[in-house]
Amino acid sequence: MASLYLPVSTLILGVIGLIWGADRFVAGSASFARSIGISTLVVGLTVVSVGTSAPEIIVSINAALEGSGELAVGNALGSNLANMGLVLGITLLIASIPIYPHLLRDESPILLLVTGLAGICLYNGALDRLESIALVLLVAPLLIVAVKYKKSHPDSVEPQNIAAYSLSGAAIRFALGLAVLLVSAKMTVWGAKSIATFMGISELVIGLTIVAIGTSLPELAASVISAIRGHHDIALGNIIGSNLFNLLLVMGAAGAITPISLDSAVFARDYMAMAGMTLLMVLLLAKALRGNRQLSKNAGLILLSAYCLYYYVLWASISGGSS
Numbered sequence: 001m002a003s004l005y006l007p008v009s010t011l012i013l014g015v016i017g018l019i020w021g022a023d024r025f026v027a028g029s030a031s032f033a034r035s036i037g038i039s040t041l042v043v044g045l046t047v048v049s050v051g052t053s054a055p056e057i058i059v060s061i062n063a064a065l066e067g068s069g070e071l072a073v074g075n076a077l078g079s080n081l082a083n084m085g086l087v088l089g090i091t092l093l094i095a096s097i098p099i100y101p102h103l104l105r106d107e108s109p110i111l112l113l114v115t116g117l118a119g120i121c122l123y124n125g126a127l128d129r130l131e132s133i134a135l136v137l138l139v140a141p142l143l144i145v146a147v148k149y150k151k152s153h154p155d156s157v158e159p160q161n162i163a164a165y166s167l168s169g170a171a172i173r174f175a176l177g178l179a180v181l182l183v184s185a186k187m188t189v190w191g192a193k194s195i196a197t198f199m200g201i202s203e204l205v206i207g208l209t210i211v212a213i214g215t216s217l218p219e220l221a222a223s224v225i226s227a228i229r230g231h232h233d234i235a236l237g238n239i240i241g242s243n244l245f246n247l248l249l250v251m252g253a254a255g256a257i258t259p260i261s262l263d264s265a266v267f268a269r270d271y272m273a274m275a276g277m278t279l280l281m282v283l284l285l286a287k288a289l290r291g292n293r294q295l296s297k298n299a300g301l302i303l304l305s306a307y308c309l310y311y312y313v314l315w316a317s318i319s320g321g322s323s
Contacts, residue, residue: 004198011191015214017184018055021177025054028173031165053245055215058185060250061257063207068193069260073127074207075215076251077270080243081208082216084277085307088239090220092300097236099288099295107240108282110142115278118247121255122267132255135248142244188214204263205318208270209311236295243278269317273310280306 056079060072091097117138121131165173188211196206254260284299 004195007191007194007198009191010187011195011210011214014184014187014189014191015217017180018059018188018215019217021054021180021184023177024173025177025181028165028170028175028177032167032170032174035165035167035170053242053250054181055185056246056250057253058181059188059211059215060254062182062185062189063203064254064257064260066189066193067258068189068203069127069254069258070202070204070262070266071189071192071196071207071211072254073122073251073260073262073266074204074270075211076246076254077266077274078208078212079216079246079250080274081277081307081310082212083239083242083246084281085303085310086213087216087220088236088281088295089300089304089307092295092303093297096297097295099236099285099293101289103236103240104282104285104289108285111240111244111278112282114138114244114247115275118251119267119271119275122262122271125262125264125267127251127255127260127262129256129259132252135252136256139245139248142248201318202263204266204270205314208314265317269313273313277303277306277310 056075059075063069063072063075117135121127121135192206192211193203195201195210196203281303284295284302288295288299
């Protein structure tokens with residue numbers, strides 16, 4: 001067991017570094033964008049949204065470069081499951097979130113469409129380079145459409161509090177955050193791979209569990225704080241946006257770097273669980289809109305229970321496969 005101390009310590013320090021680095025990276029880049037005249041709206045829909053997924057993106061790229069493609073895919077799928085089941089579930093246990101029609105009318109169909117496209121890519125047990133590049137290329141038009149739509153519907157987006165640093169201060173935070181993200185990502189991937197090798201567990205499972213939860217901590221912190229402070233639209237919008245970027249950028253970037261062969265369980269168990277959780281979240285949104293227009297503690301319990309059920313199925317399949 002002594003040989004596990006270094007990998008576990010490295011993994012923990014890597015995850016802490018990802019969270020710290022992401023916070024500086026988002027603050028610096030958002031403030032820098034504001035200081036050169038980019039609107040709060042555009043910053044919120046681009047820099048901040050991508051920034052909260054920065055840990056997953058950096059980890060995914062590093063994993064692909066080191067030949068650990070399954071870890072990258074597991075990180076993307078596992079992070080989406082964690083965002084909906086863990087992040088949104090816990091957030092709702094702390095504070096109910098009002099639901100606005102645009103979440104069901106605009107954002108949810110896009111999330112379902114992208115989830116379906118990801119399923120088409122994973123169905124054959126592989127993620128090839130062409131499919132991955134197509135996923136990544138969808139990011140730009142989605143952002144352009146989102147910015148144009150929100151500009152014509154300004155009441156559907158709440159203003160975000162962005163720190164006002166000097167131009168040099170913002171640049172320093174951006175550079176420091178990015179540097180810490182890069183170093184921490186390498187530490188996280190190395191620690192996760194070492195633990196998987198020592199315990200005889202696949203890199204996919206490590207990506208679905210330890211790495212996915214660790215890289216989802218920025219979303220958890222952002223959503224809980226947003227809900228407590230009353231920025232309800234941000235709390236849920238952050239989760240939907242992060243899930244889109246996880247499928248398009250996190251998974252797409254890994255496959256674009258190197259084609260990835262996947263176990264059949266990735267689609268049948270992990271992707272289907274994520275797709276089912278996505279549909280469940282959308283159905284809860286629809287139910288809330290027909291009722292009191294709030295996602296309450298009951299919805300949080302349902303999502304958290306579904307997340308725990310997935311983990312039960314995951315560990316049961318691992319135990320069954322190793323026996």
